[in-house]
Structures are given as structure tokens and as C-alpha cells.
Amino acid sequence: MSERSTQPLKARGVSVALDGRPVLRQVDLDVSAGEFVALLGANGSGKSTFVRAATGLVPMSSGTVELFGTPLDRFRDRHRLGYVPQRSRAVAGVPATVHEVVMSGRLAHRRLLGWSTKADAAAVTAAISRVGLPDRTRSSLSELSGGQQQRVLIARALASEAELLVMDEPTAGVDHDNQESLAELLGGLVHEGTSVLLVAHELGPLRPLIDRAIVLHSGEVAYEGPCEGLVGEDHAHVHMHTGQPPVPEGLTGEGVWR
Template structure:
């Protein structure tokens, strides 16, 4: 049985995280906490370290130094993966995937099953409920390749939801998604947040998510430049976040999404 998280214990704690990829220092001494039920957004230009930070937080990128704890347990000893729903960037997660919506979302049930194989009735019902919740109940048997970008993003969210996660980590879920679908996603995340799910959201722009956010963390060149209420991200700071987006380069680790 899953032990409840103490009200004063972060669901995620990153301390002094330093990461080097391909000979380039991407993060330097980053601290980040997410409290139970808290909605935190990471802001910053491409190359600022946002994606690397969340991938390090879920164990997809190794730290040079520092530490990560999930629900009070050091990352190296954390085994209860069903408590985390990770939504990677759509462009990396779905490219060339020859699978149906049902198959992709069913893969999210693996952490809840003691053995590999076909899902049982409970798994099928959970998949159908998650797909309905993201508004794709009529596309359950559709090929992922036949869906729009926004629909593919919602499939990845359903895969994360089907675990029954306590912490949802999302890497730019609104990238390439039109405003209507952004509003739909904001409504869904608002419901989850009210249910006590913690959210860590990587974003370039907040849009309809702004009203949900408890705290904003701004990264620049791999260090934290701001950590506080979203209202404290001023127009000047927002411009600073996006000004260098065209010249900075995101660092990727090929194949890392296969872990999740």
C-alpha cells in the first residue's frame, strides 16, 4: 500500500543539481521543491535547462552532483513509479510510433502490473476512463499517426493519468497546440490540482495555465534566476526569458523516453 506523503514533505526535492551533456554544462547548482498539491511552472528560453531539469528529476538524465528525492526517497532507491506521471515533449515521444491510442495509454499501466503481458479488466477500464477524460474516447483504436498534434499531446497526458499519479511532470505540453486545446488542458489540470495532484509544468508561455500556477521558477543559462509567485514574473523578466530563444539550443538525450 502506498504511504501518504507528509504535508510538510515535498513530493519532489532537487538539491544542488549540476548536469553536463555533450561537454556542455546545462545545469549548475539548481534547487527545486514541489510541495504536495502545488502547481509549479518552469520558464526559460530554449537551452536554459528546463527540459534537462525535469528529466533529471525523473531519472532520465544523470547528475554530475547534487541529489533528487521523490516523496522523501532518494531517486536511486525510488521504486514506486506509478506515483509519477511523466509527459515528455510530443515531438520526441511520438515520432514514428506505430501504435494505437489504446496501446500507448495502456503502456502507462505497466508500473501498476507485477508482470508483463496483456492488461486485465481493471487496466482496460482505467485506459478508457483516462482517454475519455482527455476527450478522445472516440479515437481509442485510432493510430497515433492519424491524430493531430494536439490530440497526440492529449494521448501522452492520458498515458500519464492512467497511473493514478500523485505528481505530474509535463515538458512543454502546450507546444504546437492551439488555444482551444490549451484551454481544455488547463481545465483538466485544474481538476487534477483540486484533487491534490502536484504538477511541475515546463512552459514557454502560460496562457490559460496562469490562473492555476502557485509558483514560477525562471531558469537562465542553467541557474535559477527567479523562484516565487507567478505574479512576480514581470514583463521585463518575461522578455528576458524569451529574448534568446532563437540562438540557444536544446540538449536532447536520444532514446531516453523509452524508460517511461
Template sequence: MTDRSGTAAAVRLRGASIGYDDVPIVRDVDLTVRHGEAVAVLGSNGSGKTTLARGLLGLATVLDGEVELLGAPVGRLRERGRVGYVPQRHTVSGAVPATVREVVTVGRLPRRGLFGRLGPSDRAAVGEAIAAVGLADRMEEPVASLSGGQQRRVLVARALAAQPELLVMDEPTAGVDAASQDALAEVLTRASAAGTTLLVVTHETGPLAGVLSRAVVVDHGRISYDGPLGGAEAPSGSWSDDHCGPPAEPVGRGYRLDQPSVTTRAARPATGGH
């Protein structure tokens, strides 16, 4: 799969319509993202920017047109580990206690499968991913003991552990502290320099302005701007949050590329007993 210049494309949409059930949110979109690019997907509340990204991951349904990811039609990519995903939720929560290492290790499953044995290279990738987000000294601590910003960094490390060629992130800087935003910017700078393609849905371009070079603005389900990041900036340097579609990530009719979640005890309500 190549673009018109002959350069291989990581993402390509042609006449694509994406939505939930049979209702299109994104309509007739043409978009090509080349390998190694760092692209911000911007748009106002309800514009469709999150739905566009979800269509690449099987979390929204491709209703019409063509969507290709790393050379394969969406849903047919055999090596799921080639794509990393950081969801919009800010923390790791739930009922099962887990350490930072255990959560990030889940990121290796797309490379090995649910029943594949993890080897030394997998353990090394996990350690490197945790170190990359600045949490090497918290590796054996329960995720529940971390701040919200640190838990967000754990989710980033989980995606990085698969050593993906394409990394899709949904609002990675929203609701986290400045230190975590700076750490994320450093991580993405290194990932981009190593050749990882970045597709970042965000309403805060400022923290990642040094990493993202191209912007795609989605307006009423269509792309209204595609060019240098600076040319798409809102006066305040930010855009409103986009909550297109259902608030929870819908399953839809496509495949799910998001990784299995590992949760912690922190969010369990007290019910008494053991």
C-alpha cells in the same frame, strides 16, 4: 522527506548540479516542491529549465548534490508509476500501428510491469484517462488519424493512466491548437484539485495560468526567481523555448523513468513493396 514547514515534499534538490556526460547545465540548485503544488518552470532559450526537469527523470545526469523524488533519491524510486511524464515531442509517430486505447494502455505498465496482466482496474484507468482529455469517442481509432494537438492529448492521457502522484510535463502546450490547450488546462485543473503535484516546463504560461500558482525561473543554470506565477511573467506572457543539451532525450548515466513508446505507421516513409 519534509520541507522546513514540516510539509512532505514531492521534489527536493539540494546543491544539485545536472547535465550531460560530465558537463553541468544546471549548477548548485536548491528547490523544494511540496505535494499538491502546481509549479511552472520558466526560462529563456538555453537557461537549463528542461535539463532541470530531465534530471528528475533520469534523462539527464545528476553530477553533484542531492535530488529526491517522492521521498527517494533520484533513480531509486521503486514504484515508477507514481511519476507521470509527458515528453516534449508533440506527436506519436513511427512504424507500428496503434489505437488511442493501445497507446494510453502503455501508461499502466509502470504499475504492472512489462509482463504483468492488466485487470479491470487498469482498463478502467485507461478509459478514464482518455475521457479526461476529451478523446473517449476516438478510443479505437488509429493515433495516426488524429491531429497533432489530439496526439499530444494522447500522450497526456498515457501519463495520467498511471494515476501518478507527480506529473512532469515538458512544453505541453507548444505547437498545439487552442482547443487542445483548453482541454489540457481542464485536465490539469482536475488533477491538481485531486492532489497531483504538477511540474510544468513551459514557455506559454497563458493557457495554464489558471492552474499554475508558482513559478521557478531558471537563468544560466541557476534559479533566479521562485515565487508567485504573476511575479515571473515576461511582458508578453511567454518565454522562449529551451533546448538545453542534445536535441534528443539523452540516456545519461541515470535511470529512465519515461514510459515505453508506442508508435504508429503514419511516419513510415514509402519504400515500395509490402
């Protein structure tokens, strides 16, 4: 079996407690090679916490995560994992150009000291073109619109030649046209074999791309299956209050997480 065909993400029994409060309980989640998985849920359902646990940003209280067949704490091929955080974190206190931010995605390929190589520059240029911003390469990130900033963060993940993209709410606060171009971009990437785990509140134009949707409710998996099984137009959580039988509620914190 070639290395590429190992399963990008395999999570079993993931539980996370933040400040002693359980936020995720026994979540199982897989992303297969070339699969586009959407993780849905209302605010506070634990969906962002899941991707943060799966990428090692928050510690798990129990459970296991394997990335490309390697346990998370021993996973060293970091360039295979492309993390796209929420856009609100994009702009820092000092200006930075699109090129500079995307170049920081190449760090996993670079040696500690030394100039960036031609391969780095080529990967950065390709990633920026891929997200449709070749004419903004030298622009400062803060001069771009929200949708464009989102695309820069995706380009940063692409520059590392990531095989699994983990995206936290890329559609939040992005207008419909930009969501359309995001859908087109992600569709092309998935077609080429990139796997995607995407956290969203609503799917919008991304809906037709999704292979499998997982809905979290109060930190537990409430639904797993095709998008068609989701009741309600776009808002995953609508479904929780309408069609489905009531999900077993947690003992603590109910209401806080809705």
C-alpha cells in the same frame, strides 16, 4: 504522516553537465503535494534538462533529488510519477492506437508476463475519458491533431495513477483552443490533489493555475515566486532583459544558451 502527504519532489543543488559543458548549476526546486509549479526559461536555459535529471533520464554531476521522500536512485514506486514528454516523440514507426499507448502507462502495475487485468482496462478507459478522447480510443495516434496527441500522452501518465505529473513543454505547438482545454484538464487534476511540474516557454491559458513559477537562466534559478512577479506578458525570458537587475552571468557558454 500519511504516505500521500510526503513531498513529491525535492531537488537540492542539482548540477548537470552535457558533453562536459555545465547546463544546470546548483538548482534547488521543490514541488509540494497538490502544487502546480511552472519551470520557465528561454530555449537552452536548462529547464528541460532539469526535468530529465529529476526523472533520472540524464545523470547529475552533483546534487540530490528525492521523489516522494525517496532518493531518485532508490525510487521504485514508479507509477506515482507521470512523465509527459514533448509531443514530437509521440508517433513511432509502427501505428498504435490511443488505447495501446495509454495502456503502456499501466506497465508499472502489471506483472512481467500476462494479460492486462480488468483494473488496467478500467484505468485506461478512465484516463482516456478524462482527457476527452473517448471516441478516439481505437484511432491511430498519427490520425490525431497535435493537441490531441498531447492529451494522449497525459492520459498515459494518468493511467498509471500518477501523483506527480512532470510535463515537458505541453503547450508547444498547440493552438489556443487546445491550450484552453489543457488548462481545464490540469486545473481539475490539481484540484483533486495531483501535483504538477510543467516546463514551458510561455504560459498562455495555464497562467491562472500556477501556484509558483521558477525561471531558469543559463542553468541557474533567476526568479522564484508567483506569476505576478514575472514581467512581460507570457514570455518568461522577456523579463530577464527588462525589469530585473542583471543575473550573475556564467563564465562559459554565455550566448550559446539563449
